[in-house]
Amino acid sequence: xxxxxxxxxxxxxxxxxxxxxxxxxxxxxxxxxxxxxxxxxxxxxxxxxxxxxxxxxxxxxxxxxxxxxxxxxxxxxxxxxxxxxxxxxxxxxxxxxxxxxxxxxxxxxxxxxxxxxxxxxxxxxxxxxxxxxxxxxxxxxxxxxxxxxxxxxxxxxxxxxxxxxxxxxxxxxxxxx
Amino acid sequence: xxxxxxxxxxxxxxxxxxxxxxxxxxxxxxxxxxxxxxxxxxxxxxxxxxxxxxxxxxxxxxxxxxxxxxxxxxxxxxxxxxxxxxxxxxxxxxxxxxxxxxxxxxxxxxxxxxxxxxxxxxxxxxxxxxxxxxxxxxxxxxxxxxxxxxxxxxxxxxxxxxxxxxxxxxxxxxxxxxxxxxxxxxxx
Numbered sequence: 001x002x003x004x005x006x007x008x009x010x011x012x013x014x015x016x017x018x019x020x021x022x023x024x025x026x027x028x029x030x031x032x033x034x035x036x037x038x039x040x041x042x043x044x045x046x047x048x049x050x051x052x053x054x055x056x057x058x059x060x061x062x063x064x065x066x067x068x069x070x071x072x073x074x075x076x077x078x079x080x081x082x083x084x085x086x087x088x089x090x091x092x093x094x095x096x097x098x099x100x101x102x103x104x105x106x107x108x109x110x111x112x113x114x115x116x117x118x119x120x121x122x123x124x125x126x127x128x129x130x131x132x133x134x135x136x137x138x139x140x141x142x143x144x145x146x147x148x149x150x151x152x153x154x155x156x157x158x159x160x161x162x163x164x165x166x167x168x169x170x171x172x173x174x175x176x177x
Numbered sequence: 178x179x180x181x182x183x184x185x186x187x188x189x190x191x192x193x194x195x196x197x198x199x200x201x202x203x204x205x206x207x208x209x210x211x212x213x214x215x216x217x218x219x220x221x222x223x224x225x226x227x228x229x230x231x232x233x234x235x236x237x238x239x240x241x242x243x244x245x246x247x248x249x250x251x252x253x254x255x256x257x258x259x260x261x262x263x264x265x266x267x268x269x270x271x272x273x274x275x276x277x278x279x280x281x282x283x284x285x286x287x288x289x290x291x292x293x294x295x296x297x298x299x300x301x302x303x304x305x306x307x308x309x310x311x312x313x314x315x316x317x318x319x320x321x322x323x324x325x326x327x328x329x330x331x332x333x334x335x336x337x338x339x340x341x342x343x344x345x346x347x348x349x350x351x352x353x354x355x356x357x358x359x360x361x362x363x364x365x
């Protein structure tokens with residue numbers, strides 16, 4: 001008897017409970033539902049990083065972002081090419097240094113923009129960021145609103161501003177027709 | 178109106194995630210049976226939802242030039258089974274005992290070069306001792322009856338690599354059947 005035919009002799013069907021397929025589908029639909037519910041933002045800023053894995057880890061630890069894991073683009077070699085992180089009701093893309101003409105400050109030597117993020121507790125956020133090793137660019141001191149905001153660099157030099165959510169940069173009352 | 182291919186359904190599910198449910202409806206039975214043959218009903222029932230959840234989350238990596246998602250799904254299943262090697266080994270040994278009993282009841286086995294009682298446990302051991310990649314190729318080919326091309330898609334390998342793995346697996350199993358076969362299985 002040929003080897004493959006011998007192996008075939010050991011093939012045996014399993015006996016399933018009738019509901020086996022229903023439970024599997026519930027698992028899938030729950031995962032789908034998770035992805036359906038997140039908002040679909042109109043504008044997504046894209047930040048380039050030389051080391052996306054390190055960036056994701058830092059943004060989660062230091063700044064409290066959360067990766068939307070299902071959307072991660074990963075090569076067969078395990079290299080992450082792109083990921084999305086969320087914070088509050090916003091989403092930011094974490095992309096590859098050099099892709100789409102975007103340059104990490106680590107490479108370019110200068111940051112060309114900063115991101116302003118509204119948080120509920122600036123002091124607690126500041127402590128968390130410092131504890132995770134964030135380099136502070138501006139302390140949460142000064143007069144008025146500036147006492148309730150601070151700025152920090154991530155490991156590749158992107159600059160982030162964290163401001164109390166009541167003091168968002170575009171308050172409703174200040175927008176005029 | 179012809180129904181859309183798997184590739185079209187998966188493409189649509191990028192913007193409309195719920196469309197992916199159709200992939201489950203089409204292939205869950207085949208994958209559940211596959212997992213069941215390998216690891217038994219209990220493990221398979223626990224894994225089938227997980228398999229499709231992973232497929233859904235990785236659907237961007239599906240090669241849209243392939244009409245059927247089945248080989249791709251088999252590949253995800255194969256990976257999941259790696260964590261259940263003990264359950265697989267147990268089931269394989271039990272299948273060997275049943276096959277041996279079946280052959281003994283069937284008198285024709287009397288002329289076989291090796292007594293079925295010895296033969297099937299050896300086959301089971303030999304399959305068990307194959308390196309993961311060879312065992313996976315062999316079982317997708319022999320049990321799931323996938324053509325080489327589909328095995329290649331499932332394991333994400335060139336078809337020539339699949340061919341050589343299957344040949345190596347065959348050669349290892351053949352060692353068991355040689356007249357003076359020592360019956361010992363190389364484990365590595």
